[in-house]
Amino acid sequence: MVAPSRTPLRVDRLRALNLPRRVEVELDQHGRPGAIRDDDEPAQTSAGEHRRAIETIGEVWRVDDEWWRQSISRRYVDVVLEGGRHVVLFEDLTTGQWWLQKP
Amino acid sequence: MVSPIARRMAVRPGITVSQAIGLCPPLVLLEPDPVWYDELFAHLLLALSQVSPVIEPAELGRAYVGVDGLEGLYGGPERVIAEIIQAVSRKGGMAVAEDGVASSHFTALPPYRLGWGRGKFTAWVAATRARPGEFVIVTDQGRREFLASQPVAVLPLDPDTHRKLLQLSLRTLGDLTALPEAAVTSQFGRQGRLVWRLAAGLTTDPVIGREVPQPISAELDFPTPIADRVILSQAIGKLVERALKSPRRVGWRVHTVRARAALEQGASWLCEITLKDPSADQHRIAAPLQTRLEQVPPTGAVERLAVEFTAFAPGTTELQLFARDAESAARAGRRTALRAAVREIKTRLKRPLLHHVIEVHPWSRLPERRYALIDYEP
Numbered sequence: 001m002v003a004p005s006r007t008p009l010r011v012d013r014l015r016a017l018n019l020p021r022r023v024e025v026e027l028d029q030h031g032r033p034g035a036i037r038d039d040d041e042p043a044q045t046s047a048g049e050h051r052r053a054i055e056t057i058g059e060v061w062r063v064d065d066e067w068w069r070q071s072i073s074r075r076y077v078d079v080v081l082e083g084g085r086h087v088v089l090f091e092d093l094t095t096g097q098w099w100l101q102k103p
Numbered sequence: 104m105v106s107p108i109a110r111r112m113a114v115r116p117g118i119t120v121s122q123a124i125g126l127c128p129p130l131v132l133l134e135p136d137p138v139w140y141d142e143l144f145a146h147l148l149l150a151l152s153q154v155s156p157v158i159e160p161a162e163l164g165r166a167y168v169g170v171d172g173l174e175g176l177y178g179g180p181e182r183v184i185a186e187i188i189q190a191v192s193r194k195g196g197m198a199v200a201e202d203g204v205a206s207s208h209f210t211a212l213p214p215y216r217l218g219w220g221r222g223k224f225t226a227w228v229a230a231t232r233a234r235p236g237e238f239v240i241v242t243d244q245g246r247r248e249f250l251a252s253q254p255v256a257v258l259p260l261d262p263d264t265h266r267k268l269l270q271l272s273l274r275t276l277g278d279l280t281a282l283p284e285a286a287v288t289s290q291f292g293r294q295g296r297l298v299w300r301l302a303a304g305l306t307t308d309p310v311i312g313r314e315v316p317q318p319i320s321a322e323l324d325f326p327t328p329i330a331d332r333v334i335l336s337q338a339i340g341k342l343v344e345r346a347l348k349s350p351r352r353v354g355w356r357v358h359t360v361r362a363r364a365a366l367e368q369g370a371s372w373l374c375e376i377t378l379k380d381p382s383a384d385q386h387r388i389a390a391p392l393q394t395r396l397e398q399v400p401p402t403g404a405v406e407r408l409a410v411e412f413t414a415f416a417p418g419t420t421e422l423q424l425f426a427r428d429a430e431s432a433a434r435a436g437r438r439t440a441l442r443a444a445v446r447e448i449k450t451r452l453k454r455p456l457l458h459h460v461i462e463v464h465p466w467s468r469l470p471e472r473r474y475a476l477i478d479y480e481p
Binding site for chain 2: 019
């Protein structure tokens with residue numbers, strides 16, 4: 001991170017970092033993520049397979065916030081993908097969709 | 104350090120001197136002599152470097168020796184260990200330790216402990232299990248069995264996690280590895296995964312040899328011992344200035360600096376500072392030493408004071424042609440180069456492509472709300 005310049009801060013010029021990305025998640029019989037399918041990642045096999053197994057599940061937590069406007073309700077799961085990549089998955093509990101983010 | 108007899112009388116590190124004397128009236132208090140310890144350790148490293156070119160000092164008294172490829176020169180582990188013992192004895196009759204990768208637990212007079220094993224962790228655990236003056240060799244075949252019988256206290260964990268392991272009745276590394284790796288990871292996070300793999304003997308961290316810097320030092324003998332901190336502080340400033348003028352320093356910025364003092368009655372004082380940003384500026388180097396002098400002053404009057412640069416970071420040669428101070432020149436150079444790059448990008452692409460990362464809500468529970476990008480305008 002660098003020190004901010006003297007330019008006054010303008011909210012319209014801000015761009016969010018670490019925006020979540022849509023992924024498909026395969027759940028096991030206990031409802032825990034077992035693998036993800038991420039079409040934005042390079043294919044894992046010559047057949048164009050984008051599936052990555054989840055090697056380890058870390059913490060699981062829930063965030064419910066901003067009920068007074070657009071309600072946010074998420075279940076976060078800290079996982080290590082096969083190959084050692086550490087990411088955070090969350091399920092949007094209002095839509096049922098899964099998203100991937102950097103920790 | 105507390106001697107075994109004093110320990111038996113309930114003297115523990117961290118208690119006050121009056122408490123210690125109350126518990127053990129015949130107690131003898133010895134002043135630490137960090138300069139001597141440091142010199143002894145430097146001798147040890149020098150001796151080890153005669154056996155292997157790959158030496159990694161881990162902390163005062165512990166060093167790892169990389170022995171990959173030495174079998175052709177010396178023979179099996181026992182022969183390499185014999186070489187190490189011989190080299191250390193030649194250097195001053197004290198101690199070492201080693202490992203296959205080799206780790207050394209070394210104390211001044213009660214001699215070394217040596218551990219041989221694949222990876223630094225195994226070698227270190229083996230060294231801690233050796234009796235003073237002896238060695239323990241852990242073969243690749245016996246590694247898992249050896250580690251499984253060790254207490255969890257050998258794992259590099261904070262006291263809280265240690266306590267949790269004991270509360271879960273996990274007393275040995277074998278108890279820990281009997282659990283699935285995923286379960287330990289789930290309970291203790293990334294640290295849990297790391298220690299599970301260490302305990303299972305799956306992590307073999309190699310010894311990383313370090314370039315031995317040629318230290319630059321400047322010394323000052325006081326005609327009469329000095330206890331005045333103002334004078335000592337000024338002397339440190341002058342010594343830093345003198346050391347910076349050494350021709351060997353040209354092209355390098357100072358990364359680690361230490362001040363050492365010989366005190367009256369044979370004691371010594373030592374402080375070492377690693378600069379966050381390596382510098383060639385006298386005030387930036389001297390200031391942390393002077394602060395340390397204020398916080399932890401020598402316990403007696405100073406007879407001799409020395410400043411020593413022991414680690415360096417490369418400076419930028421081109422910039423040094425125009426500036427006396429490598430750090431400020433490098434900083435100014437980076438800024439100028441950045442401005443030129445921003446101008447060029449704007450001219451070519453009609454829009455800025457360089458951005459700052461700024462904090463928005465760094466403590467937000469939603470990761471995407473924590474930081475943002477904004478156009479960079481120097």
